[in-house]
Amino acid sequence: MPGNPTTRTAWRPASRRHIVRLLAALPATLLIPTTAFARRTPSATEGPYYPTPAMRFSDADNDLVKIAGAVERAGGEIVRLKGRIMTRGGRPAAGARIEIWQCDVNGRYLHSRDRRRVQRDPAFQGFGHVVTGPDGAYAFRTIKPVPYTGRTPHIHVKVFHRGRSLTTQFYIAGHRQNDRDSLYRRLSKTDRQAVNMAFVDGQNGPEATLDIIL
Numbered sequence: 001m002p003g004n005p006t007t008r009t010a011w012r013p014a015s016r017r018h019i020v021r022l023l024a025a026l027p028a029t030l031l032i033p034t035t036a037f038a039r040r041t042p043s044a045t046e047g048p049y050y051p052t053p054a055m056r057f058s059d060a061d062n063d064l065v066k067i068a069g070a071v072e073r074a075g076g077e078i079v080r081l082k083g084r085i086m087t088r089g090g091r092p093a094a095g096a097r098i099e100i101w102q103c104d105v106n107g108r109y110l111h112s113r114d115r116r117r118v119q120r121d122p123a124f125q126g127f128g129h130v131v132t133g134p135d136g137a138y139a140f141r142t143i144k145p146v147p148y149t150g151r152t153p154h155i156h157v158k159v160f161h162r163g164r165s166l167t168t169q170f171y172i173a174g175h176r177q178n179d180r181d182s183l184y185r186r187l188s189k190t191d192r193q194a195v196n197m198a199f200v201d202g203q204n205g206p207e208a209t210l211d212i213i214l
Contacts, residue, residue, distance in 0.1 A: 038088040041213045042191040044169040044183060047156060049109035051101060051127045056110070064100075064125040064142040074124035076105035076143030079199060080207035081170070084136040085159060087214055092136030096161035098212070100140055101127040107148030116148075144199070144206065145172065152181035155197075159212055166214055173198040 059068035066073050081100070085093040103109045103126075106118045110126025130138050145153035155170045171184055173196035178184045184192070197208035 038090060038213050040088060041168055041194050043167055046167050049111040049114055051110050056127050057125055060127055060129055062128050062130040062140045064128045067125050070123055072123040074143055075121050078205055079144045080141055080202060082139040083210045085132050085138060085212045086136055093161045093214055094132055094134045094136060096132045096159055097129060098138045099129040099158045100155050102145050102155045103148055105143060105146055107146060147177050152177035152184055161214055168195060170195050170197050170210060
């Protein structure tokens, strides 16, 4: 037939040697799985004062300083605790339930076994929870934790996500009693950074941001 036929180059699969050369030219960070960058948040004991559902207020939301129907608000310094719950692969953990519980400004927990001779703050909710949205974000309004006999200030945290759970404790960064706390002393320097709350001035007062890696 008349006319010049179009010249075509036959496609050939890339050789193994060629693929190796291409991989070698890529930045090293692209060749490392994302899980290598995410260290799981260190776990910690639940402690003796995790309030059972029967002990909690019916108002068990993410605002621990104001109980529905109560006139007074909790004593203590009001702070905001926020962050995101993420998987080790860097994905937001949507639908995760995060719970926190802590003692009130007087050092007493919302628990029937806490019989210390101090008055419990009736305006402090003591326990709260929230469920994360698509971005994995969580936020609580609570009080800055205070010390009590034998423990440095801390907040207990428990996360449930897709059949898995994580229990840990958050501490105040740089608090003078941290190094005398037996649980805190067991943590490595890296693990301490993962659970230290560094409070800064936010729009609505002091706030700390801590991401949780499952």
